[in-house]
Amino acid sequence: MNLFNELKKGLEKTRKGFTEKIEQLVSFSTKIDEEFLEELEAVLIYADVGLRTTEKIMNNVRQGVKDKKINSPADIKPFLKSEISSLLGRDLIRTKISGLPTVILVVGVNGVGKTTTIGKLGQYYQRFGYKIMFAAADTFRAAAGEQLEIWAQRVNADIIRHEEGSDPAAVAYDALQAAKSRNTDILIIDTAGRLHTKSNLMEELKKIYRIISREISEAPHETLLVLDATTGQNAMNQAQLFSQAANVSGVVLTKLDGTAKGGVIVAIKSELEIPVKWIGIGEKADDLRPFQPNEFVEALFDDK
Amino acid sequence: MIFEGLADKLQQTFKKLRGRGKLTESDVNDAMREVRMALLEADVNFKVVKDFINRVKERAVGQEVLDSLTPGQHVIKIVNDELTALMGGTQSRIMISSKPPTVVMLVGLQGAGKTTTAGKLAGLLLKQNKRPLLVAADVYRPAAIKQLQVVGEKVGVPVFTIPGSQDPVLIAKQATDQALAMARDVVIIDTAGRLHINDELMDELVAIKIQAKPHEILLVVDAMTGQDAVTVAESFNTKLGLDGVILTKLDGDARGGAALSIKAVTGCPIKFAGMGEKFDALEPFHPDRMASRILGMGDMLSLIEKAQATIDFEKAKELEQKLRKDEFTLDQFLEQLQQVKKLGPLEDILGMIPGMGNLKKLQDAKIDEKEFKKVEAIIQSMTKKERRNPNLINGSRRKRIAVGSGTRVQDVNRLLKQFYEAKKMMKRLNEMQKSGKKSNFKLPFMR
Ligand SMILES: Nc1nc2c(ncn2[C@@H]2O[C@H](COP(=O)(O)OP(=O)(O)O)[C@@H](O)[C@H]2O)c(=O)[nH]1
Ligand SMILES: [Mg+2]
Numbered sequence: 218m219n220l221f222n223e224l225k226k227g228l229e230k231t232r233k234g235f236t237e238k239i240e241q242l243v244s245f246s247t248k249i250d251e252e253f254l255e256e257l258e259a260v261l262i263y264a265d266v267g268l269r270t271t272e273k274i275m276n277n278v279r280q281g282v283k284d285k286k287i288n289s290p291a292d293i294k295p296f297l298k299s300e301i302s303s304l305l306g307r308d309l310i311r312t313k314i315s316g317l318p319t320v321i322l323v324v325g326v327n328g329v330g331k332t333t334t335i336g337k338l339g340q341y342y343q344r345f346g347y348k349i350m351f352a353a354a355d356t357f358r359a360a361a362g363e364q365l366e367i368w369a370q371r372v373n374a375d376i377i378r379h380e381e382g383s384d385p386a387a388v389a390y391d392a393l394q395a396a397k398s399r400n401t402d403i404l405i406i407d408t409a410g411r412l413h414t415k416s417n418l419m420e421e422l423k424k425i426y427r428i429i430s431r432e433i434s435e436a437p438h439e440t441l442l443v444l445d446a447t448t449g450q451n452a453m454n455q456a457q458l459f460s461q462a463a464n465v466s467g468v469v470l471t472k473l474d475g476t477a478k479g480g481v482i483v484a485i486k487s488e489l490e491i492p493v494k495w496i497g498i499g500e501k502a503d504d505l506r507p508f509q510p511n512e513f514v515e516a517l518f519d520d521k
Numbered sequence: 522m523i524f525e526g527l528a529d530k531l532q533q534t535f536k537k538l539r540g541r542g543k544l545t546e547s548d549v550n551d552a553m554r555e556v557r558m559a560l561l562e563a564d565v566n567f568k569v570v571k572d573f574i575n576r577v578k579e580r581a582v583g584q585e586v587l588d589s590l591t592p593g594q595h596v597i598k599i600v601n602d603e604l605t606a607l608m609g610g611t612q613s614r615i616m617i618s619s620k621p622p623t624v625v626m627l628v629g630l631q632g633a634g635k636t637t638t639a640g641k642l643a644g645l646l647l648k649q650n651k652r653p654l655l656v657a658a659d660v661y662r663p664a665a666i667k668q669l670q671v672v673g674e675k676v677g678v679p680v681f682t683i684p685g686s687q688d689p690v691l692i693a694k695q696a697t698d699q700a701l702a703m704a705r706d707v708v709i710i711d712t713a714g715r716l717h718i719n720d721e722l723m724d725e726l727v728a729i730k731i732q733a734k735p736h737e738i739l740l741v742v743d744a745m746t747g748q749d750a751v752t753v754a755e756s757f758n759t760k761l762g763l764d765g766v767i768l769t770k771l772d773g774d775a776r777g778g779a780a781l782s783i784k785a786v787t788g789c790p791i792k793f794a795g796m797g798e799k800f801d802a803l804e805p806f807h808p809d810r811m812a813s814r815i816l817g818m819g820d821m822l823s824l825i826e827k828a829q830a831t832i833d834f835e836k837a838k839e840l841e842q843k844l845r846k847d848e849f850t851l852d853q854f855l856e857q858l859q860q861v862k863k864l865g866p867l868e869d870i871l872g873m874i875p876g877m878g879n880l881k882k883l884q885d886a887k888i889d890e891k892e893f894k895k896v897e898a899i900i901q902s903m904t905k906k907e908r909r910n911p912n913l914i915n916g917s918r919r920k921r922i923a924v925g926s927g928t929r930v931q932d933v934n935r936l937l938k939q940f941y942e943a944k945k946m947m948k949r950l951n952e953m954q955k956s957g958k959k960s961n962f963k964l965p966f967m968r
Pocket of ligand 1: 325326327328329330331332333334410471472473474475496497498499500504631632662714716
């Protein structure tokens with residue numbers, strides 16, 4: 218199985234929208250003029266990169282033209298490729314699995330794919346022989362516990378569940394105790410979807426976070442914010458406010474198998490300094506990939 | 522300032538124009554740059570923005586600036602009118618078929634909020650004396666059927682499914698007969714979330730459509746959707762023929778440009794807006810309010826409506842009388858806080874006020890429940906006299922009040938400081954009103 222090809226397939230739609238547009242633009246243009254630059258700007262905005270980051274990139278492009286680094290429309294593609302990959306950072310950032318247990322807290326707004334991502338993470342880590350436990354701290358949404366339970370069975374993980382409507386912090390607490398006593402390697406905590414603007418729900422999240430770090434001082438070792446690739450500029454607000462409440466250390470970008478370009482991750486990395494760690498490219502257990510900035514940009518710009 | 526954000530910027534742009542008669546092309550171009558920014562920041566589709574700007578430009582150039590309006594306001598009015606028109610009229614209705622059952626089918630991407638919306642729609646129909654039946658046809662996502670069953674139980678509506686079945690087409694087909702047998706008059710089919718590019722699953726929806734013969738097919742769309750909203754809506758519309766759209770998660774701070782884009786491109790009316798996770802949080806969609814929200818001018822109408830529904834106007838009038846006589850006391854202060862509290866979470870309210878959507882400010886302006894209880898306890902530990910005349914409250918009285926209310930002297934001090942500040946502010950607002958200075962926004966109790 219060629220991971221790169223598969224990734225490329227998952228990102229096909231993204232590539233189609235983005236690369237092909239740039240290519241069309243390049244092939245129809247004979248010189249770099251204002252019209253060309255405007256079209257280029259459109260491509261970026263169309264990819265949800267957002268106004269501010271687009272401006273940043275466009276300024277560099279204009280500078281590149283001045284400095285004669287870009288001399289013809291054909292130079293645009295490699296230039297943009299290196300621009301975006303330097304904005305995204307070049308390295309793959311892995312979660313360190315150390316200490317018993319390593320705790321991963323998963324947060325985000327409603328319906329972005331938190332529970333599914335946890336199932337996929339379980340699948341990913343289980344292959345390395347780690348002992349895994351899920352905590353069903355979404356006690357709010359109907360049947361959220363059942364959903365996670367089905368994933369736990371699929372990927373052979375333990376699960377700690379309380380009944381619907383109970384205190385999510387108590388679920389986290391019980392799971393931490395259980396994970397410690399059962400020598401679990403990785404504990405992944407699911408939380409209810411919440412809009413970042415609801416202060417009572419964000420307080421609840423802070424409480425969950427506090428309980429976790431009270432029980433294990435370095436924990437959570439990772440707080441993953443799950444973002445839906447179809448989300449537009451609101452993702453910036455989400456990233457900002459979830460970071461304030463739960464110290465987000467990385468982003469999972471889901472649903473990249475659609476036509477959405479997910480360009481907002483460029484804005485999030487460049488404006489908020491939060492790295493993307495995983496991408497979701499489908500609904501199956503295997504449809505999660507560590508985010509490799511190079512590979513991502515390669516796949517984005519590969520034209521075969 | 523009343524209109525921050527876009528409106529403010531437009532006013533700035535047009536300042537230099539004051540006193541001129543007609544809008545020239547270059548005046549309008551400057552303004553349109555700001556409008557374009559605002560629309561793109563709100564996730565309005567790029568192409569839609571382009572067309573829109575051209576249309577507004579055409580309308581604005583060469584127009585006489587009305588005497589009553591400044592050029593800035595004039596352009597805002599054109600922009601707002603055009604936006605509202607583009608968004609269509611209010612159509613918050615499910616067309617009920619003369620031959621029951623009426624079949625409604627909900628479709629959309631994964632995670633858009635279909636299942637919750639199905640529950641809300643059932644709740645809404647119940648209130649209109651209908652007898653809905655929920656149909657669980659999401660056989661793919663783990664525990665999706667269970668979710669709808671729990672939802673049905675909560676809103677008090679039966680849920681039909683074929684246990685263990687992997688065939689959503691069959692489930693949908695049998696649902697109508699089931700509804701007739703149970704004497705239910707509206708069938709709401711919850712389908713699995715799917716990508717618009719997944720041909721197999723899109724064909725499945727067509728098969729469901731053929732079998733269940735829905736009267737309404739509604740696309741459920743997350744208000745936070747970005748540029749891709751148009752592609753998604755177009756695909757669903759081409760494949761199925763949509764009758765309307767339900768916009769979800771509008772209770773957040775998404776500006777909701779997706780709504781405008783979808784309406785502009787598919788022509789489908791937006792019928793309802795999801796405003797929260799509770800099952801009564803489905804509201805009629807108001808195009809005019811959405812227009813100002815997209816422009817970043819806040820949702821003033823909703824705020825005013827909300828205030829009118831919750832504020833006790835007798836009390837408000839009484840308070841105003843007292844204010845006029847400069848008799849703002851701690852009793853009134855408490856009363857006022859209680860009224861504000863009734864309006865709901867403060868951040869929801871502030872989000873509706875122009876220029877207050879700013880996140881940083883929201884964080885600072887938070888009133889939390891505990892803090893409120895404390896204030897209540899402190900004021901209730903004061904004597905009547907003290908409440909009427911806070912100047913009396915000296916050091917030893919402060920100590921007594923703190924002990925009585927189980928708080929610290931610092932808390933009492935802070936409260937008094939807040940009170941004096943509120944008093945000052947009230948006085949200023951009051952004077953502003955008396956002097957006839959027009960303020961577009963009045964606090965709810967300043968009617
Ligand atoms: N196409 C696609 N769907 C996904 C992906 N990740 C999650 N989903 C779907 O999105 C929906 C919501 O996911 P869920 O995990 O319940 O979201 P949560 O509310 O954040 O926990 C489900 O139907 C998932 O199958 C992805 O990467 N691609
Ligand atoms: Mg979940």
